[in-house]
Amino acid sequence: MKRLADARGAIHFIAVHLAQLRLRDFRNYARLDADFAPGFHVLLGDNAQGKTNILEAVYLMATLRSFRGVGGAQMIRHGAKGYFVGGNVVGRGDHEIKMYWALRERKLSLDGQAVKKLGDYFGALRTVVFCTEDLQLVKGTARARRRFMDLLLAQTQPGYLPLLQRYMHTVRARNALLKQSRQGGTDEGALESFSAELVRFGNEIIRARRELAPKFSPLARLAYRRISNNAEELRIEYQPSVRNDFAVELAQSRAREKNFRATLVGPHRDDLQLLLNEKSAAQFGSEGQKRTLAIALKMAQAEYLAGIHGSPPILLIDDVMGELDVKRRSGFLPLLEHARKACGQVFMTATEENWPSELGKDLQRWQVQTGTLKRF
Numbered sequence: 001m002k003r004l005a006d007a008r009g010a011i012h013f014i015a016v017h018l019a020q021l022r023l024r025d026f027r028n029y030a031r032l033d034a035d036f037a038p039g040f041h042v043l044l045g046d047n048a049q050g051k052t053n054i055l056e057a058v059y060l061m062a063t064l065r066s067f068r069g070v071g072g073a074q075m076i077r078h079g080a081k082g083y084f085v086g087g088n089v090v091g092r093g094d095h096e097i098k099m100y101w102a103l104r105e106r107k108l109s110l111d112g113q114a115v116k117k118l119g120d121y122f123g124a125l126r127t128v129v130f131c132t133e134d135l136q137l138v139k140g141t142a143r144a145r146r147r148f149m150d151l152l153l154a155q156t157q158p159g160y161l162p163l164l165q166r167y168m169h170t171v172r173a174r175n176a177l178l179k180q181s182r183q184g185g186t187d188e189g190a191l192e193s194f195s196a197e198l199v200r201f202g203n204e205i206i207r208a209r210r211e212l213a214p215k216f217s218p219l220a221r222l223a224y225r226r227i228s229n230n231a232e233e234l235r236i237e238y239q240p241s242v243r244n245d246f247a248v249e250l251a252q253s254r255a256r257e258k259n260f261r262a263t264l265v266g267p268h269r270d271d272l273q274l275l276l277n278e279k280s281a282a283q284f285g286s287e288g289q290k291r292t293l294a295i296a297l298k299m300a301q302a303e304y305l306a307g308i309h310g311s312p313p314i315l316l317i318d319d320v321m322g323e324l325d326v327k328r329r330s331g332f333l334p335l336l337e338h339a340r341k342a343c344g345q346v347f348m349t350a351t352e353e354n355w356p357s358e359l360g361k362d363l364q365r366w367q368v369q370t371g372t373l374k375r376f
Contacts, residue, residue, distance in 0.1 A: 015311040016091030017345035018058060018125065025080035027053035028371040036345070037364070040336075043349045045368035051349035054373070055129065055316040057085050058347065061097050062127040062314075063151065064108075064118070069133060072101040087125075091311070095124045119162040122154055126313040128302040130320045134294035138281050142271035149272060152216065152301055153208055156308045160208060167201035170194055171263050178261045198266060199246045205267040206240050213238040213272075219300035227292050227299075227324075227331035232276040234293065241269035292328060295320065299335050312344035319349050 015038060023032040028050045043051040056075070059067050066075060076083050082102025089095040100107040108115045115121045136144045153160040174194040177187060217236040224234040242249055242265060253265045274281040274293060281293050306312040315335070324332065339346055340362060349368075367374045 015342050015344045016089060016126065016314070017343075018061075018087055018314060019090040020088040021054070021057065022084070022086040023057055024084035025077040026057055026083040026085055027075055027077060029053065030077060030371065032371075032373060034373055038343045038345050040340070040346045040348065040363045041366060042353075042363050043347065043366050043368050043373075044351070044353070045349075046351060049368045050371045050373075051368045052131075052318050054368070055131075055318055055347055055349060058087075058125075058314065059127050059129050059316055060085055061087055061099070062125040064099075064121075067129045067131055067133055067316075072106075073103065075101070089125050097124060117162065118165070119158060122161055123158070126155055126305055126309070127316055128298055128305065128313050129316040129318065130295060130298050131316075131318040134298055135290060137294050137297055138274060138285070138290040142269070145272040145274075146268075146270055148297065148301075149209055149212060149270075152304065153212060155305055155313075157208065160205075163201060163204055163208075167198070167205055167266075168268065170197045170201060171266065171268055174198060175262050178257055178263070195247075195250055198263070199250060202242070202246055202266045206242060206246070206270075209238055209267065209270065210240070216300060216304055219303050220296055223299035223303070223331075223335075224293060224296035226334060227296055227328045228289070229327050229331065232289065233278075234296065235275040235278065237273040237275065239271040239273050241265055241267065295324075295328075295332070299332070302335060303338075306338070306342070312339045312342050314344070315339055315346040317346065317348040319351070 017038040018036055021032065021034050021036065023029040026032075032054075043054060045051050056066055056068060059065070060075075072083075082100055082105065084098070084100050086096070086098040089097065096109075096111050098107070098109045108121070110121055110124055137148055150160070150164055154164070174191065177191050177194065180187070213236065220236055221234045224232075246266070249265050250263075256264055276285055276289060276293070279285075281290060285293065302313055302315060320332075336346065338344075365376055367376050
């Protein structure tokens with residue numbers, strides 16, 4: 001976040017925002033060049049016109065992933081060889097982002113320089129997305145909740161992503177050795193070496209996740225109270241696969257590893273337990289409670305990032321207002337109000353004007369129709 005002094009010497013802050021977005025052959029956009037100011041942007045249009053595709057492109061620049069859970073091939077416009085997504089980020093150090101993806105070619109550059117380490121790239125743009133896929137945080141497998149923790153840590157701790165990459169590389173290498181037992185035995189020396197690395201990297205990941213939980217949990221609990229109107233009490237509990245000593249538990253699992261030919265203990269098996277009134281939200285929660293909880297987790301993510309970095313992340317809200325009743329919408333307002341006061345940036349999609357009336361005077365409206373974007 002930039003600091004600017006006015007004539008009286010007072011310090012003002014400028015939140016990070018996406019100033020320009022460029023798309024080529026991305027989803028249903030053959031070509032798009034759009035400039036955005038800070039503030040609230042509402043993308044209006046019928047279904048299947050390309051509203052969510054714009055949010056997906058912004059999220060892709062921030063995380064190098066689609067929030068829809070698809071690979072690069074699915075994001076290429078029909079008939080094209082590859083897609084280009086680029087943009088200019090203004091705020092704490094202005095940045096130019098360019099990425100190109102094709103089946104046989106991948107390019108990613110930041111400020112004109114090819115990105116060699118993802119740890120150097122993360123943080124140029126920070127976003128939090130609210131979408132229907134968020135339900136998987138509650139209903140889905142532990143992998144979705146691990147990814148949620150890992151993204152939050154990658155967005156706030158510069159060394160976490162390289163650490164996670166080294167750990168997962170070690171898991172894959174160790175699993176490859178365990179699978180070799182089918183061909184007549186495992187290289188015990190190599191296995192011990194990878195086991196030592198696994199424990200070293202894994203203990204650091206466990207420590208980071210364990211420290212995150214008590215900081216993040218109160219924010220999620222408060223967000224759930226706001227949206228649910230104090231209907232239930234939320235409790236979040238980090239559940240590491242390793243209970244005590246990683247090295248000991250890894251050694252104790254060797255017999256089972258030989259049967260499964262895979263590493264069965266470690267942070268790649270962690271989970272985040274979500275409890276409503278001390279009962280599993282996934283097992284006992286209603287659909288409304290699960291949806292409320294998913295939104296609360298994302299609200300807490302946004303507030304946590306704002307607290308760490310001093311400015312709000314860009315919020316990408318994919319027709320969430322249409323899923324909330326009046327009471328739940330009012331609980332969502334404090335997050336939007338905080339973004340407004342901090343001069344943050346919000347992108348919302350909608351098929352009709354169903355957002356809270358409190359936001360009406362500040363909105364910048366865009367019409368989305370068959371892969372075109374126009375201001376009105």
